[in-house]
Amino acid sequence: MATYYTETVLTVRHWTDTLFDFTATRNPGFRFISGQFTMIGLSINGRPLLRAYSMCNANHEENLAFFSIKVPDGPLTSVLQRLAPGDALLVGAKPVGTLIQDNLLPGKILYLLGTGTGLAPFASIIKDPDTYERYDRVVLVHGCREVAELGYGELVVNSVLADEFLGELAREKLLYYPTVTREAFRNTGRITALLETGKLQADLGLPALNQEMDRVMLCGSPGMLEDLNVFLRAGGFEEGNHHAPGHFVIEKAFVEK
Ligand code: A2P
Numbered sequence: 001m002a003t004y005y006t007e008t009v010l011t012v013r014h015w016t017d018t019l020f021d022f023t024a025t026r027n028p029g030f031r032f033i034s035g036q037f038t039m040i041g042l043s044i045n046g047r048p049l050l051r052a053y054s055m056c057n058a059n060h061e062e063n064l065a066f067f068s069i070k071v072p073d074g075p076l077t078s079v080l081q082r083l084a085p086g087d088a089l090l091v092g093a094k095p096v097g098t099l100i101q102d103n104l105l106p107g108k109i110l111y112l113l114g115t116g117t118g119l120a121p122f123a124s125i126i127k128d129p130d131t132y133e134r135y136d137r138v139v140l141v142h143g144c145r146e147v148a149e150l151g152y153g154e155l156v157v158n159s160v161l162a163d164e165f166l167g168e169l170a171r172e173k174l175l176y177y178p179t180v181t182r183e184a185f186r187n188t189g190r191i192t193a194l195l196e197t198g199k200l201q202a203d204l205g206l207p208a209l210n211q212e213m214d215r216v217m218l219c220g221s222p223g224m225l226e227d228l229n230v231f232l233r234a235g236g237f238e239e240g241n242h243h244a245p246g247h248f249v250i251e252k253a254f255v256e257k
Pocket of ligand 1: 144180224227
């Protein structure tokens with residue numbers, strides 16, 4: 001079996017100096033669970049250079065979608081950011097990851113907490129009808145430094161809300177809370193502070209966070225993950241994994257170079 005597929009880039013969209021998203025063809029044999037990631041990359045000087053990327057598309061969608069940072073001297077992203085439609089993209093054939101529903105105990109409210117490109121796995125999860133079957137409410141919180149960095153997330157949320165099949169369910173259950181930390185916006189502050197003060201729940205009209213009802217998925221920088229890990233554990237939340245489901249699960253927002 002192939003260790004990776006060679007796909008073709010279909011679209012590329014640049015959001016800021018540091019963020020872009022792209023889509024590519026998908027081999028019909030490539031299956032994954034919403035929230036998982038795989039290794040993707042390019043053949044550079046005849047050698048594959050791959051990094052972990054979460055799929056932003058839902059499992060039922062025809063094409064693959066990814067959300068990436070750009071690092072000027074990053075070995076992969078410095079080249080990847082110059083991608084154009086028609087280019088070849090290597091896609092690892094073995095998706096993996098902990099941000100999957102089976103790693104969580106049943107609950108009522110699902111919190112998807114992401115910073116920066118940590119939005120990516122949640123883009124897939126909010127497009128999956130299974131998510132809405134499992135929960136009464138799905139709360140997507142995306143924290144960024146600046147408003148322009150929220151663009152891709154906004155677009156994905158709007159497409160889900162307007163979707164012919166999923167729209168009705170999503171309009172009933174999905175709550176979207178974008179927040180920025182370095183300029184003025186309707187919501188400001190770090191996700192950690194919004195949870196610690198209860199402002200997030202107050203703004204959304206939700207009950208205080210509790211491990212009986214709430215399930216949490218985290219994806220972001222190491223500092224964000226560490227702080228939220230400490231906060232959730234202090235509130236009695238236990239981390240789930242492939243062996244034992246829990247109240248919350250964690251994945252690092254991978255691509256740093
Ligand atoms: P801040 O601007 O206060 O650093 P980055 O681009 O550095 O990954 O940051 C993305 C977003 O995550 C920013 O809004 C940033 O806020 C926020 N952030 C950084 N560190 C943490 C943390 N430890 N807990 C919560 N949010 C964080």
